[in-house]
Amino acid sequence: MSLKEKLDLYRLNQDEYKMICEKLGREPQGIEWALFSSLWSEHCSYKSSKRHLKKLFREGPRVLESFGENAGVIDLGQGERIAFKMESHNHPSFIEPYQGAATGVGGILRDIFTMGARPLALANYLCFGDLDAPRMTTLVDGVVRGIGGYGNCVGVPTITGQTEFHSSYNGNILVNAFALGYFGKNDGVFLSKAKGIGFDVVYVGAKTGRDGIHGASMASESFEDGDESKRPTVQIGDPFLEKLLIESCIEVMNLGLVDSIQDMGAAGLTSSSFEMASKGQVGLDLELDKVPLRDSTLTPEDILLSESQERMLLICEPQKVDSLKEVFLKWGLDATVIGKVKEERKVSLFWNGDRLAEIDPDILVEEAPEYDRNYDPWDSLNKKEKIQFDSEKINLEELKSYQGSTRSWIYDQYDQRVGANTARDCSGSIGVIQLPESGRALGIVLGCRPHVMRHDAWIGGADAILYPSIELSIKGFEPLAVTDCLNFGNPEQKSVMSEFVASLEGLNLSCQKMKTPIISGNVSFYNESNGDNITSTPSTGLVGLRDSLSYIPADRFQEEGSQIILIECPQVLLSGMRAENKGRDLEFTGELNVQEVSRWCEKLKEMVLKESPLSTRIVGKFGLSYALSRMSMDSVSANCNLNEGEFSGEKLYQVLVEVKKSKSEVWINKMDARVIGETQATGVLVLNKETQFQVSELRKLYKGGLSDVMGAQ
Amino acid sequence: MSRVGVLRFPGTNCDLDVFRAIEDLGHEACWIWYANPFEEREYDSYVIPGGFSFGDYLRAGAMAAQSPAMDSLKKAVKKGAPVIGICNGFQILCEAGLLPGALVRNEKLRFIDRWVELVDQNKEIYSLPIAHGEGRFYIEEDGLKELRDKDQIWLTYKDNPNGSISDIAGIKVNSVSALMPHPERAMKDWMGGTDGRRFFECL
Amino acid sequence: MKVGVKIMPRNEVLDTQGRTVGAALKRQGYEVEDCKVGKFVILDLKGEDSSKVMEQASEIAKSILCNPLIESFETVELS
Numbered sequence A: 001m002s003l004k005e006k007l008d009l010y011r012l013n014q015d016e017y018k019m020i021c022e023k024l025g026r027e028p029q030g031i032e033w034a035l036f037s038s039l040w041s042e043h044c045s046y047k048s049s050k051r052h053l054k055k056l057f058r059e060g061p062r063v064l065e066s067f068g069e070n071a072g073v074i075d076l077g078q079g080e081r082i083a084f085k086m087e088s089h090n091h092p093s094f095i096e097p098y099q100g101a102a103t104g105v106g107g108i109l110r111d112i113f114t115m116g117a118r119p120l121a122l123a124n125y126l127c128f129g130d131l132d133a134p135r136m137t138t139l140v141d142g143v144v145r146g147i148g149g150y151g152n153c154v155g156v157p158t159i160t161g162q163t164e165f166h167s168s169y170n171g172n173i174l175v176n177a178f179a180l181g182y183f184g185k186n187d188g189v190f191l192s193k194a195k196g197i198g199f200d201v202v203y204v205g206a207k208t209g210r211d212g213i214h215g216a217s218m219a220s221e222s223f224e225d226g227d228e229s230k231r232p233t234v235q236i237g238d239p240f241l242e243k244l245l246i247e248s249c250i251e252v253m254n255l256g257l258v259d260s261i262q263d264m265g266a267a268g269l270t271s272s273s274f275e276m277a278s279k280g281q282v283g284l285d286l287e288l289d290k291v292p293l294r295d296s297t298l299t300p301e302d303i304l305l306s307e308s309q310e311r312m313l314l315i316c317e318p319q320k321v322d323s324l325k326e327v328f329l330k331w332g333l334d335a336t337v338i339g340k341v342k343e344e345r346k347v348s349l350f351w352n353g354d355r356l357a358e359i360d361p362d363i364l365v366e367e368a369p370e371y372d373r374n375y376d377p378w379d380s381l382n383k384k385e386k387i388q389f390d391s392e393k394i395n396l397e398e399l400k401s402y403q404g405s406t407r408s409w410i411y412d413q414y415d416q417r418v419g420a421n422t423a424r425d426c427s428g429s430i431g432v433i434q435l436p437e438s439g440r441a442l443g444i445v446l447g448c449r450p451h452v453m454r455h456d457a458w459i460g461g462a463d464a465i466l467y468p469s470i471e472l473s474i475k476g477f478e479p480l481a482v483t484d485c486l487n488f489g490n491p492e493q494k495s496v497m498s499e500f501v502a503s504l505e506g507l508n509l510s511c512q513k514m515k516t517p518i519i520s521g522n523v524s525f526y527n528e529s530n531g532d533n534i535t536s537t538p539s540t541g542l543v544g545l546r547d548s549l550s551y552i553p554a555d556r557f558q559e560e561g562s563q564i565i566l567i568e569c570p571q572v573l574l575s576g577m578r579a580e581n582k583g584r585d586l587e588f589t590g591e592l593n594v595q596e597v598s599r600w601c602e603k604l605k606e607m608v609l610k611e612s613p614l615s616t617r618i619v620g621k622f623g624l625s626y627a628l629s630r631m632s633m634d635s636v637s638a639n640c641n642l643n644e645g646e647f648s649g650e651k652l653y654q655v656l657v658e659v660k661k662s663k664s665e666v667w668i669n670k671m672d673a674r675v676i677g678e679t680q681a682t683g684v685l686v687l688n689k690e691t692q693f694q695v696s697e698l699r700k701l702y703k704g705g706l707s708d709v710m711g712a713q
Numbered sequence B: 001m002s003r004v005g006v007l008r009f010p011g012t013n014c015d016l017d018v019f020r021a022i023e024d025l026g027h028e029a030c031w032i033w034y035a036n037p038f039e040e041r042e043y044d045s046y047v048i049p050g051g052f053s054f055g056d057y058l059r060a061g062a063m064a065a066q067s068p069a070m071d072s073l074k075k076a077v078k079k080g081a082p083v084i085g086i087c088n089g090f091q092i093l094c095e096a097g098l099l100p101g102a103l104v105r106n107e108k109l110r111f112i113d114r115w116v117e118l119v120d121q122n123k124e125i126y127s128l129p130i131a132h133g134e135g136r137f138y139i140e141e142d143g144l145k146e147l148r149d150k151d152q153i154w155l156t157y158k159d160n161p162n163g164s165i166s167d168i169a170g171i172k173v174n175s176v177s178a179l180m181p182h183p184e185r186a187m188k189d190w191m192g193g194t195d196g197r198r199f200f201e202c203l
Numbered sequence C: 001m002k003v004g005v006k007i008m009p010r011n012e013v014l015d016t017q018g019r020t021v022g023a024a025l026k027r028q029g030y031e032v033e034d035c036k037v038g039k040f041v042i043l044d045l046k047g048e049d050s051s052k053v054m055e056q057a058s059e060i061a062k063s064i065l066c067n068p069l070i071e072s073f074e075t076v077e078l079s
Helices: A003-009 A014-024 A032-039 A090-095 A097-113 A136-154 A215-219 A239-254 A268-280 A300-305 A318-330 A450-455 A457-473 A494-514 A576-581 A594-611 A623-631 A661-671 A695-703 A706-711 B015-024 B068-078 B088-095 B141-149 B195-200 C016-027 C050-065
Strands: A063-065 A072-077 A080-088 A118-128 A158-165 A174-183 A200-205 A260-263 A283-287 A311-316 A334-342 A347-351 A354-359 A422-424 A431-434 A441-447 A478-487 A518-524 A537-546 A563-574 A588-590 A615-618 A637-640 A650-659 A674-680 A684-688 A691-694 B003-008 B028-033 B045-048 B083-086 B102-104 B112-120 B125-132 B136-138 B153-157 B168-173 B176-179 C002-009 C039-044 C071-077
Touching: A003 A014, A014 A032, A032 A268, A032 A300, A032 A354, A072 A478, A072 A518, A080 A097, A080 A478, A080 A537, A090 A097, A090 A136, A090 A174, A097 A118, A097 A136, A097 A174, A097 A239, A097 A260, A118 A136, A118 A239, A118 A431, A118 A441, A118 A537, A136 A158, A136 A174, A136 A239, A136 A706, A158 A431, A158 A441, A174 A441, A174 A478, A174 A537, A200 A239, A200 A318, A239 A318, A239 C016, A260 A268, A268 A283, A268 A300, A268 A311, A268 A334, A268 A347, A300 A347, A311 A318, A318 A334, A441 A457, A450 A457, A450 A537, A450 A576, A457 A478, A457 A494, A457 A537, A457 A594, A457 A615, A457 A650, A478 A494, A494 A537, A494 A594, A563 A594, A563 A661, A594 A650, A594 A661, A615 A623, A623 A637, A623 A650, A623 A684, A623 A695, A650 A661, A661 A674, A674 A684, A684 A695, A691 A695, B003 B015, B003 B068, B015 B028, B015 B195, B045 B088, B068 B083, B083 B088, B088 B102, B088 B176, B112 B168, B125 B195, B136 B168, B153 B176, C002 C050, C039 C050, C050 C071
Parallel strands: A080 A518, A118 A158, A283 A347, A478 A518, A637 A684, B003 B028, B003 B045, B045 B083, B083 B176
Antiparallel strands: A063 A072, A072 A080, A080 A174, A118 A174, A200 A311, A200 A334, A260 A311, A283 A334, A347 A354, A422 A431, A431 A441, A441 A537, A478 A537, A563 A588, A563 A650, A563 A674, A615 A650, A637 A674, A684 A691, B102 B136, B112 B125, B112 B153, B153 B168, B168 B176, C002 C039, C002 C071
């Protein structure tokens, strides 16, 4: 094989090859090629994003663990801690939607329980294309069944999520999985840095097969026509085995039998072993022939690159190994010693006694290339002095659109209550669970609104934090910390990189002002097919805390005769989703003052906790008319007298609050709010005298849309 | 106060939920690991929780039904010990022959998670959540007739979500009862309802 | 004409059901080397010419019944 062919096969470029030769003092040999191929891939090394991720706001008094570990850990006080993270599985899901989504859920769960946290909740952020685009309904169906099939069987409830639709995702869907785990008072946090010279390296879980070989490199490449041949490396997930792994790992951790542990995710045994060694600043001797195999024809290179699921690597004191094996045996899993920790900082790989490679792990992990991809300083191209809105009749057909209709077809397929901790499920604006020991409430919500990103990447990035923060605050939750999943197109294109840098700036500033550090995350680049990039989508996962589960405001109007209050912190006006759907230009006016919005958000939270309003809702896509109709879906509806201008575009930010008549003074004075109407139980939504709707009709529209199209599958 | 044995199989998910519910009601909950036989006199009653024992592979409950703990349970049932099977527990009891009929894939072939209204033998209505992919109860003509004649149909769905024959959501044969909905998920107001509390009464 | 289509997981791909069932049988004391779980679909197709019908069954299997990413199939003529 010529050098060029080899570089193509292992997906390395000339510069990277030169770097490798410099670091090794010679050309790479044998399986070293495979090691560099996987650990220096975009997916594992973050080479295009690292320099920007370093600038992220990560500090805070509650942060116990952050980047550098499998997931971030936050201190909730009272001995309780949580670990959470979000990850993408976009490319595999496009190829095989069920297994791609399923293994995405499996992977993120492992990142959580590898730290010793019992998984408590799942959430997912999905972006699909037009439902009439080729394969799209198959993709939606497969992804939803895959998430449900894995999450339900493994026994972790899916309690919230977000689903977006836009043609820019036609060739690249996004499947981001979020998981959160819990540590009680007596539970220890387990890290992945290998330590303990002379300790055993133990492989636990499923046997190794051919799954996903070269998978890490695949995620770093865009799709092109003729990609059918990128099979057959589909990774198959087994949620039953994962459940056994969760129980057995937590058991051995509680028994004090484990020193450090990491899951085998992207780049399988390679990434876990080299990363554990590099973080611990130690070396490892690994005997690849001891790895339990499902397929005896696997070569050492195959074994190193296999992405067979449901496997963990852990470090254990030699005298504890027998007890450890007993626990795994009880649960029906393999636990095999495959190596030892040593002082010399080299990872040495052996095959039946022959040493195949010996490399300083830092070269592969710490010293992976870091690129400074070209970008331009952000230029808000869509900013205008003023936006002209066409005068149009409000018709609320938006309730029936894919973007505006109910997602119940999706979440009715997820077990939302296993664990018996769920207080608010997917049908609510945020997910809420009860913390097992203290009984306090934890709120989870996902963020990022692609249509806002399309208006402006900087604002969209800020909105990815501010919007979910407001959603948490208006239910009385204090936003604590953030995880993110940055989904972008080809970073080698300046326009994409510029959006990456700009949105990250907006996102980061918002985290600083909201005092919500980013504690974990993931980057997915190359979401591009045939030259078309996706909408830049920096999705986020926010977690908030509240002392009590009582008096959490509802999402819909509760009582007739209440006052409907509109509270604004008006900074920016977007032309909005309605205009976008009508094919109009995306425009905005105003300047987003993140500091001011953050202060307003904090004030909102305080007011909600003090005054316990009946219901609250943020005004989002499609603006005020849509928000009022969503709140009117039960037996109580709005009776307002607003002028047409109020319904044009989307203001950042507005919030609706339903309060008892006697309480409205306080809100008006403290929050600079105004009463826009009253609630009634007439079955009619009144926006103004000329614009009225039968609630039964609205319900029909809302229950249709997505459900009608997918229900027919 | 009774000693309630809670069975646990590889893949059982609702064990901790059921354990908490039983203790909340004032009983003493004890674990029974599937691989170990047990002495019937150790426990006053039993609960088989929901979940995906053995991944629901082959057929839901098929492999769990063939375990040492289930052999012991069969002996206990012969002596009249009360048993409640919830969701996967219902499936396991049918596979083990301790209840008639079988649970097969929901009519629309999808997993369903929602709150449903149930009607009991006294025509009273309760709200409980369901979450299952194989909740459609099937039994042959003769078996159905026997259930009706002996008043063994414990619960029916007000609005059948999965195509169960005769809208059956739960049955009670002698000391063995089972239901597809999850009472342990309706124990507190913040869970969405408290109708679940009464379903553990027979313990 | 009745045609059987046997659909099995491909050899390289993990068969989660087969693995679990095999382990359960071993636990029951049976000496099981391996176990694979698949599906058997029976199609009753119109036609007298058996080779044409078998061809049609293969097409159906390839395009709809089987997911070539993770499964392989075999058609079997049934009496």
